[in-house]
Amino acid sequence: MLIPHDTRIALDTVVDLMNTAPQGNRDDELGDLPALRTFVQAHDISDVGRLTDHDLRAVQDVRARFTAIFAAPDARIAATLINQLVAAAGTTPQLTDHDGYDWHVxxxxxxxxxxxxxAADCGMALAFILVAGEQERLRRCEAPDCGRAFVDLSRNRSRRYCDSRTCGNRLHVAAYRARRKEAAG
Ligand SMILES: [Zn+2]
Ligand SMILES: [Zn+2]
Structure with missing residues:
Protein backbone atom coordinates (compact mmCIF):
# COMPACT_ATOMS: atom_id res chain seq x y z
CA MET A 1 0.00 0.00 0.00
CA LEU A 2 1.58 3.27 -1.15
CA ILE A 3 0.88 6.04 1.34
CA PRO A 4 1.70 9.66 0.45
CA HIS A 5 3.67 11.55 3.08
CA ASP A 6 0.78 13.77 4.16
CA THR A 7 -1.51 10.78 4.63
CA ARG A 8 1.09 9.13 6.81
CA ILE A 9 1.48 12.30 8.88
CA ALA A 10 -2.31 12.63 9.14
CA LEU A 11 -2.60 9.03 10.31
CA ASP A 12 0.00 9.67 13.01
CA THR A 13 -1.89 12.80 14.02
CA VAL A 14 -5.29 11.11 14.24
CA VAL A 15 -3.87 8.33 16.38
CA ASP A 16 -2.10 10.81 18.67
CA LEU A 17 -5.32 12.82 18.93
CA MET A 18 -7.42 9.79 19.83
CA ASN A 19 -4.88 8.71 22.41
CA THR A 20 -5.24 11.99 24.31
CA ALA A 21 -8.75 10.86 25.30
CA PRO A 22 -9.29 9.76 28.89
CA GLN A 23 -9.21 5.98 29.09
CA GLY A 24 -9.06 3.67 32.09
CA ASN A 25 -7.05 5.60 34.67
CA ARG A 26 -5.51 7.97 32.11
CA ASP A 27 -6.72 11.56 32.33
CA ASP A 28 -7.76 13.66 29.34
CA GLU A 29 -4.46 14.85 27.88
CA LEU A 30 -6.30 17.46 25.85
CA GLY A 31 -8.23 18.93 28.75
CA ASP A 32 -7.30 22.60 28.49
CA LEU A 33 -6.02 25.25 26.10
CA PRO A 34 -2.30 24.89 26.92
CA ALA A 35 -2.61 21.18 26.12
CA LEU A 36 -4.30 22.00 22.80
CA ARG A 37 -1.55 24.53 21.98
CA THR A 38 1.11 21.92 22.69
CA PHE A 39 -0.71 19.40 20.48
CA VAL A 40 -1.02 21.89 17.61
CA GLN A 41 2.69 22.75 17.82
CA ALA A 42 3.84 19.16 18.15
CA HIS A 43 1.86 18.20 15.06
CA ASP A 44 2.79 21.24 13.06
CA ILE A 45 -0.82 22.20 12.31
CA SER A 46 -0.30 25.48 10.51
CA ASP A 47 -2.40 28.58 10.11
CA VAL A 48 -5.01 27.97 12.82
CA GLY A 49 -4.89 31.42 14.39
CA ARG A 50 -5.48 32.11 18.09
CA LEU A 51 -6.89 29.12 19.90
CA THR A 52 -10.00 29.53 22.06
CA ASP A 53 -12.15 27.38 24.35
CA HIS A 54 -14.43 26.91 21.37
CA ASP A 55 -11.51 25.31 19.48
CA LEU A 56 -10.84 23.06 22.45
CA ARG A 57 -14.42 21.77 22.55
CA ALA A 58 -14.53 21.41 18.76
CA VAL A 59 -11.30 19.36 18.76
CA GLN A 60 -12.62 17.15 21.57
CA ASP A 61 -15.76 16.60 19.50
CA VAL A 62 -13.72 15.69 16.40
CA ARG A 63 -11.67 13.34 18.57
CA ALA A 64 -14.85 11.52 19.62
CA ARG A 65 -15.84 11.18 15.95
CA PHE A 66 -12.49 9.62 15.08
CA THR A 67 -12.92 7.24 18.00
CA ALA A 68 -16.29 6.19 16.56
CA ILE A 69 -14.75 5.68 13.10
CA PHE A 70 -12.08 3.35 14.53
CA ALA A 71 -14.80 1.45 16.39
CA ALA A 72 -17.05 1.09 13.32
CA PRO A 73 -17.94 -2.58 12.87
CA ASP A 74 -17.82 -2.47 9.08
CA ALA A 75 -16.66 -0.32 6.18
CA ARG A 76 -20.15 0.98 5.37
CA ILE A 77 -20.61 2.45 8.83
CA ALA A 78 -17.05 3.81 8.83
CA ALA A 79 -17.69 5.39 5.41
CA THR A 80 -20.87 7.09 6.63
CA LEU A 81 -19.07 8.51 9.67
CA ILE A 82 -16.11 9.71 7.59
CA ASN A 83 -18.45 11.32 5.04
CA GLN A 84 -20.27 13.22 7.78
CA LEU A 85 -17.03 14.34 9.40
CA VAL A 86 -15.42 15.54 6.18
CA ALA A 87 -18.59 17.24 4.89
CA ALA A 88 -18.93 19.21 8.14
CA ALA A 89 -15.32 20.38 7.88
CA GLY A 90 -15.85 22.06 4.50
CA THR A 91 -12.81 20.81 2.59
CA THR A 92 -11.06 22.59 -0.26
CA PRO A 93 -8.80 20.10 -2.04
CA GLN A 94 -5.61 21.80 -3.23
CA LEU A 95 -2.77 20.16 -5.15
CA THR A 96 0.59 21.15 -3.76
CA ASP A 97 4.24 20.14 -4.07
CA HIS A 98 5.50 22.16 -1.11
CA ASP A 99 8.86 21.53 0.53
CA GLY A 100 10.14 19.27 -2.23
CA TYR A 101 7.45 16.60 -1.85
CA ASP A 102 5.76 15.03 -4.86
CA TRP A 103 2.34 16.30 -5.86
CA HIS A 104 -0.28 15.55 -3.27
CA VAL A 105 -3.56 17.02 -2.06
CA ALA A 119 -11.39 16.68 10.44
CA ALA A 120 -10.59 17.38 6.78
CA ASP A 121 -7.03 16.07 6.52
CA CYS A 122 -7.27 13.20 9.00
CA GLY A 123 -10.76 12.32 7.75
CA MET A 124 -9.44 12.05 4.18
CA ALA A 125 -6.47 9.99 5.36
CA LEU A 126 -8.92 7.51 6.87
CA ALA A 127 -10.99 7.67 3.67
CA PHE A 128 -7.84 6.70 1.77
CA ILE A 129 -7.41 3.63 4.02
CA LEU A 130 -11.03 2.65 3.42
CA VAL A 131 -10.71 3.08 -0.35
CA ALA A 132 -7.70 0.76 -0.25
CA GLY A 133 -9.93 -1.85 1.45
CA GLU A 134 -7.79 -1.65 4.57
CA GLN A 135 -10.24 -0.70 7.32
CA GLU A 136 -8.89 -3.54 9.45
CA ARG A 137 -5.63 -1.59 9.79
CA LEU A 138 -7.42 0.88 12.09
CA ARG A 139 -6.78 -0.86 15.37
CA ARG A 140 -6.65 -0.73 19.14
CA CYS A 141 -3.71 -2.11 21.08
CA GLU A 142 -4.58 -5.56 22.44
CA ALA A 143 -2.54 -5.18 25.61
CA PRO A 144 -5.14 -5.51 28.39
CA ASP A 145 -4.11 -2.34 30.21
CA CYS A 146 -3.62 -0.23 27.09
CA GLY A 147 -6.22 0.01 24.31
CA ARG A 148 -4.46 2.86 22.52
CA ALA A 149 -5.40 3.45 18.90
CA PHE A 150 -2.87 2.79 16.17
CA VAL A 151 -2.78 2.24 12.40
CA ASP A 152 -1.15 -1.03 11.47
CA LEU A 153 1.04 -0.27 8.46
CA SER A 154 2.92 -3.57 8.66
CA ARG A 155 3.05 -5.49 5.42
CA ASN A 156 1.02 -8.45 6.65
CA ARG A 157 -1.34 -6.48 8.93
CA SER A 158 -0.13 -8.48 11.88
CA ARG A 159 0.52 -5.77 14.44
CA ARG A 160 -1.39 -6.24 17.69
CA TYR A 161 0.24 -3.73 20.02
CA CYS A 162 0.85 0.00 19.92
CA ASP A 163 4.40 1.33 20.04
CA SER A 164 4.21 2.93 23.48
CA ARG A 165 7.15 1.95 25.66
CA THR A 166 5.53 -0.95 27.50
CA CYS A 167 3.61 -2.30 24.55
CA GLY A 168 6.48 -1.81 22.11
CA ASN A 169 8.40 -4.23 24.28
CA ARG A 170 5.72 -6.87 23.89
CA LEU A 171 5.89 -6.17 20.19
CA HIS A 172 9.61 -6.95 20.10
CA VAL A 173 9.11 -10.13 22.10
CA ALA A 174 6.32 -11.23 19.74
CA ALA A 175 8.45 -10.45 16.68
CA TYR A 176 11.36 -12.37 18.21
CA ARG A 177 9.15 -15.41 18.84
CA ALA A 178 7.78 -15.21 15.30
CA ARG A 179 11.30 -15.13 13.86
CA ARG A 180 12.33 -18.10 16.01
CA LYS A 181 9.28 -20.02 14.89
CA GLU A 182 10.01 -19.22 11.29
CA ALA A 183 13.64 -20.27 11.69
CA ALA A 184 12.58 -23.50 13.39
CA GLY A 185 9.84 -24.32 10.88
ZN1 LIG B 1 1.66 18.45 2.27
ZN1 LIG C 1 -0.44 -0.45 23.79
Whole structure:
Protein backbone atom coordinates (compact mmCIF):
# COMPACT_ATOMS: atom_id res chain seq x y z
CA MET A 1 0.00 0.00 0.00
CA LEU A 2 1.58 3.27 -1.15
CA ILE A 3 0.88 6.04 1.34
CA PRO A 4 1.70 9.66 0.45
CA HIS A 5 3.67 11.55 3.08
CA ASP A 6 0.78 13.77 4.16
CA THR A 7 -1.51 10.78 4.63
CA ARG A 8 1.09 9.13 6.81
CA ILE A 9 1.48 12.30 8.88
CA ALA A 10 -2.31 12.63 9.14
CA LEU A 11 -2.60 9.03 10.31
CA ASP A 12 0.00 9.67 13.01
CA THR A 13 -1.89 12.80 14.02
CA VAL A 14 -5.29 11.11 14.24
CA VAL A 15 -3.87 8.33 16.38
CA ASP A 16 -2.10 10.81 18.67
CA LEU A 17 -5.32 12.82 18.93
CA MET A 18 -7.42 9.79 19.83
CA ASN A 19 -4.88 8.71 22.41
CA THR A 20 -5.24 11.99 24.31
CA ALA A 21 -8.75 10.86 25.30
CA PRO A 22 -9.29 9.76 28.89
CA GLN A 23 -9.21 5.98 29.09
CA GLY A 24 -9.06 3.67 32.09
CA ASN A 25 -7.05 5.60 34.67
CA ARG A 26 -5.51 7.97 32.11
CA ASP A 27 -6.72 11.56 32.33
CA ASP A 28 -7.76 13.66 29.34
CA GLU A 29 -4.46 14.85 27.88
CA LEU A 30 -6.30 17.46 25.85
CA GLY A 31 -8.23 18.93 28.75
CA ASP A 32 -7.30 22.60 28.49
CA LEU A 33 -6.02 25.25 26.10
CA PRO A 34 -2.30 24.89 26.92
CA ALA A 35 -2.61 21.18 26.12
CA LEU A 36 -4.30 22.00 22.80
CA ARG A 37 -1.55 24.53 21.98
CA THR A 38 1.11 21.92 22.69
CA PHE A 39 -0.71 19.40 20.48
CA VAL A 40 -1.02 21.89 17.61
CA GLN A 41 2.69 22.75 17.82
CA ALA A 42 3.84 19.16 18.15
CA HIS A 43 1.86 18.20 15.06
CA ASP A 44 2.79 21.24 13.06
CA ILE A 45 -0.82 22.20 12.31
CA SER A 46 -0.30 25.48 10.51
CA ASP A 47 -2.40 28.58 10.11
CA VAL A 48 -5.01 27.97 12.82
CA GLY A 49 -4.89 31.42 14.39
CA ARG A 50 -5.48 32.11 18.09
CA LEU A 51 -6.89 29.12 19.90
CA THR A 52 -10.00 29.53 22.06
CA ASP A 53 -12.15 27.38 24.35
CA HIS A 54 -14.43 26.91 21.37
CA ASP A 55 -11.51 25.31 19.48
CA LEU A 56 -10.84 23.06 22.45
CA ARG A 57 -14.42 21.77 22.55
CA ALA A 58 -14.53 21.41 18.76
CA VAL A 59 -11.30 19.36 18.76
CA GLN A 60 -12.62 17.15 21.57
CA ASP A 61 -15.76 16.60 19.50
CA VAL A 62 -13.72 15.69 16.40
CA ARG A 63 -11.67 13.34 18.57
CA ALA A 64 -14.85 11.52 19.62
CA ARG A 65 -15.84 11.18 15.95
CA PHE A 66 -12.49 9.62 15.08
CA THR A 67 -12.92 7.24 18.00
CA ALA A 68 -16.29 6.19 16.56
CA ILE A 69 -14.75 5.68 13.10
CA PHE A 70 -12.08 3.35 14.53
CA ALA A 71 -14.80 1.45 16.39
CA ALA A 72 -17.05 1.09 13.32
CA PRO A 73 -17.94 -2.58 12.87
CA ASP A 74 -17.82 -2.47 9.08
CA ALA A 75 -16.66 -0.32 6.18
CA ARG A 76 -20.15 0.98 5.37
CA ILE A 77 -20.61 2.45 8.83
CA ALA A 78 -17.05 3.81 8.83
CA ALA A 79 -17.69 5.39 5.41
CA THR A 80 -20.87 7.09 6.63
CA LEU A 81 -19.07 8.51 9.67
CA ILE A 82 -16.11 9.71 7.59
CA ASN A 83 -18.45 11.32 5.04
CA GLN A 84 -20.27 13.22 7.78
CA LEU A 85 -17.03 14.34 9.40
CA VAL A 86 -15.42 15.54 6.18
CA ALA A 87 -18.59 17.24 4.89
CA ALA A 88 -18.93 19.21 8.14
CA ALA A 89 -15.32 20.38 7.88
CA GLY A 90 -15.85 22.06 4.50
CA THR A 91 -12.81 20.81 2.59
CA THR A 92 -11.06 22.59 -0.26
CA PRO A 93 -8.80 20.10 -2.04
CA GLN A 94 -5.61 21.80 -3.23
CA LEU A 95 -2.77 20.16 -5.15
CA THR A 96 0.59 21.15 -3.76
CA ASP A 97 4.24 20.14 -4.07
CA HIS A 98 5.50 22.16 -1.11
CA ASP A 99 8.86 21.53 0.53
CA GLY A 100 10.14 19.27 -2.23
CA TYR A 101 7.45 16.60 -1.85
CA ASP A 102 5.76 15.03 -4.86
CA TRP A 103 2.34 16.30 -5.86
CA HIS A 104 -0.28 15.55 -3.27
CA VAL A 105 -3.56 17.02 -2.06
CA UNK A 106 -4.21 19.16 1.01
CA UNK A 107 -7.85 19.01 2.03
CA UNK A 108 -8.34 21.64 4.74
CA UNK A 109 -9.84 24.94 3.62
CA UNK A 110 -7.66 28.08 3.86
CA UNK A 111 -8.18 29.65 7.29
CA UNK A 112 -9.87 26.50 8.64
CA UNK A 113 -10.18 26.17 12.41
CA UNK A 114 -7.92 23.58 14.01
CA UNK A 115 -10.88 21.19 14.43
CA UNK A 116 -11.89 21.54 10.76
CA UNK A 117 -8.26 21.20 9.69
CA UNK A 118 -7.99 17.91 11.61
CA ALA A 119 -11.39 16.68 10.44
CA ALA A 120 -10.59 17.38 6.78
CA ASP A 121 -7.03 16.07 6.52
CA CYS A 122 -7.27 13.20 9.00
CA GLY A 123 -10.76 12.32 7.75
CA MET A 124 -9.44 12.05 4.18
CA ALA A 125 -6.47 9.99 5.36
CA LEU A 126 -8.92 7.51 6.87
CA ALA A 127 -10.99 7.67 3.67
CA PHE A 128 -7.84 6.70 1.77
CA ILE A 129 -7.41 3.63 4.02
CA LEU A 130 -11.03 2.65 3.42
CA VAL A 131 -10.71 3.08 -0.35
CA ALA A 132 -7.70 0.76 -0.25
CA GLY A 133 -9.93 -1.85 1.45
CA GLU A 134 -7.79 -1.65 4.57
CA GLN A 135 -10.24 -0.70 7.32
CA GLU A 136 -8.89 -3.54 9.45
CA ARG A 137 -5.63 -1.59 9.79
CA LEU A 138 -7.42 0.88 12.09
CA ARG A 139 -6.78 -0.86 15.37
CA ARG A 140 -6.65 -0.73 19.14
CA CYS A 141 -3.71 -2.11 21.08
CA GLU A 142 -4.58 -5.56 22.44
CA ALA A 143 -2.54 -5.18 25.61
CA PRO A 144 -5.14 -5.51 28.39
CA ASP A 145 -4.11 -2.34 30.21
CA CYS A 146 -3.62 -0.23 27.09
CA GLY A 147 -6.22 0.01 24.31
CA ARG A 148 -4.46 2.86 22.52
CA ALA A 149 -5.40 3.45 18.90
CA PHE A 150 -2.87 2.79 16.17
CA VAL A 151 -2.78 2.24 12.40
CA ASP A 152 -1.15 -1.03 11.47
CA LEU A 153 1.04 -0.27 8.46
CA SER A 154 2.92 -3.57 8.66
CA ARG A 155 3.05 -5.49 5.42
CA ASN A 156 1.02 -8.45 6.65
CA ARG A 157 -1.34 -6.48 8.93
CA SER A 158 -0.13 -8.48 11.88
CA ARG A 159 0.52 -5.77 14.44
CA ARG A 160 -1.39 -6.24 17.69
CA TYR A 161 0.24 -3.73 20.02
CA CYS A 162 0.85 0.00 19.92
CA ASP A 163 4.40 1.33 20.04
CA SER A 164 4.21 2.93 23.48
CA ARG A 165 7.15 1.95 25.66
CA THR A 166 5.53 -0.95 27.50
CA CYS A 167 3.61 -2.30 24.55
CA GLY A 168 6.48 -1.81 22.11
CA ASN A 169 8.40 -4.23 24.28
CA ARG A 170 5.72 -6.87 23.89
CA LEU A 171 5.89 -6.17 20.19
CA HIS A 172 9.61 -6.95 20.10
CA VAL A 173 9.11 -10.13 22.10
CA ALA A 174 6.32 -11.23 19.74
CA ALA A 175 8.45 -10.45 16.68
CA TYR A 176 11.36 -12.37 18.21
CA ARG A 177 9.15 -15.41 18.84
CA ALA A 178 7.78 -15.21 15.30
CA ARG A 179 11.30 -15.13 13.86
CA ARG A 180 12.33 -18.10 16.01
CA LYS A 181 9.28 -20.02 14.89
CA GLU A 182 10.01 -19.22 11.29
CA ALA A 183 13.64 -20.27 11.69
CA ALA A 184 12.58 -23.50 13.39
CA GLY A 185 9.84 -24.32 10.88
ZN1 LIG B 1 1.66 18.45 2.27
ZN1 LIG C 1 -0.44 -0.45 23.79
Missing amino acids: HYFAPGASVADHL
